[in-house]
Amino acid sequence: MEIKDLSKYTNAEKIILAEQLWDSVSKKDIELSPEIQQELDNRLQLLEEGKTAIYSLEEVKNHIDNVRKK
Numbered sequence: 001m002e003i004k005d006l007s008k009y010t011n012a013e014k015i016i017l018a019e020q021l022w023d024s025v026s027k028k029d030i031e032l033s034p035e036i037q038q039e040l041d042n043r044l045q046l047l048e049e050g051k052t053a054i055y056s057l058e059e060v061k062n063h064i065d066n067v068r069k070k
Helices: 011-024 034-048 057-070
Strands: none
Touching: none
Protein backbone atom coordinates (compact mmCIF):
# COMPACT_ATOMS: atom_id res chain seq x y z
CA MET A 1 0.00 0.00 0.00
CA GLU A 2 1.33 3.39 -0.91
CA ILE A 3 0.91 6.32 1.48
CA LYS A 4 0.04 9.53 -0.34
CA ASP A 5 1.17 12.97 0.79
CA LEU A 6 -1.65 13.94 3.15
CA SER A 7 -0.39 17.49 3.70
CA LYS A 8 -2.17 18.67 0.56
CA TYR A 9 -5.57 17.82 2.03
CA THR A 10 -7.61 20.00 4.38
CA ASN A 11 -8.33 18.81 7.90
CA ALA A 12 -11.96 18.23 6.90
CA GLU A 13 -10.86 16.02 4.01
CA LYS A 14 -8.52 14.08 6.30
CA ILE A 15 -11.36 13.50 8.77
CA ILE A 16 -13.61 12.20 5.99
CA LEU A 17 -10.83 9.87 4.84
CA ALA A 18 -10.30 8.62 8.39
CA GLU A 19 -14.05 7.98 8.74
CA GLN A 20 -14.09 6.05 5.48
CA LEU A 21 -11.11 3.97 6.60
CA TRP A 22 -12.70 3.25 9.98
CA ASP A 23 -16.03 2.32 8.40
CA SER A 24 -14.28 -0.03 5.97
CA VAL A 25 -13.04 -2.21 8.83
CA SER A 26 -15.66 -4.81 9.63
CA LYS A 27 -16.23 -5.47 13.31
CA LYS A 28 -16.23 -9.15 12.36
CA ASP A 29 -12.65 -8.78 11.12
CA ILE A 30 -11.31 -7.59 14.47
CA GLU A 31 -9.85 -10.54 16.32
CA LEU A 32 -9.66 -10.55 20.10
CA SER A 33 -7.86 -13.13 22.14
CA PRO A 34 -10.07 -15.10 24.54
CA GLU A 35 -8.35 -13.35 27.46
CA ILE A 36 -9.11 -9.88 26.12
CA GLN A 37 -12.70 -10.84 25.29
CA GLN A 38 -13.15 -12.16 28.85
CA GLU A 39 -11.71 -8.96 30.33
CA LEU A 40 -14.04 -6.82 28.22
CA ASP A 41 -17.00 -8.99 29.23
CA ASN A 42 -16.02 -8.67 32.92
CA ARG A 43 -15.74 -4.89 32.66
CA LEU A 44 -19.09 -4.61 30.90
CA GLN A 45 -20.73 -6.76 33.56
CA LEU A 46 -19.30 -4.61 36.36
CA LEU A 47 -20.54 -1.49 34.57
CA GLU A 48 -24.03 -2.94 34.11
CA GLU A 49 -24.14 -3.96 37.78
CA GLY A 50 -23.10 -0.47 38.88
CA LYS A 51 -19.95 -1.83 40.51
CA THR A 52 -17.52 0.44 38.72
CA ALA A 53 -16.99 4.17 38.58
CA ILE A 54 -17.15 6.20 35.39
CA TYR A 55 -14.89 9.21 34.99
CA SER A 56 -14.94 11.96 32.41
CA LEU A 57 -11.86 12.63 30.34
CA GLU A 58 -11.41 15.89 32.23
CA GLU A 59 -11.46 14.05 35.58
CA VAL A 60 -8.86 11.58 34.32
CA LYS A 61 -6.61 14.41 33.07
CA ASN A 62 -6.90 16.20 36.42
CA HIS A 63 -6.04 13.01 38.29
CA ILE A 64 -2.98 12.43 36.12
CA ASP A 65 -1.86 16.03 36.61
CA ASN A 66 -2.24 15.68 40.39
CA VAL A 67 -0.28 12.42 40.47
CA ARG A 68 2.54 13.96 38.43
CA LYS A 69 2.79 16.92 40.84
CA LYS A 70 3.56 14.63 43.78
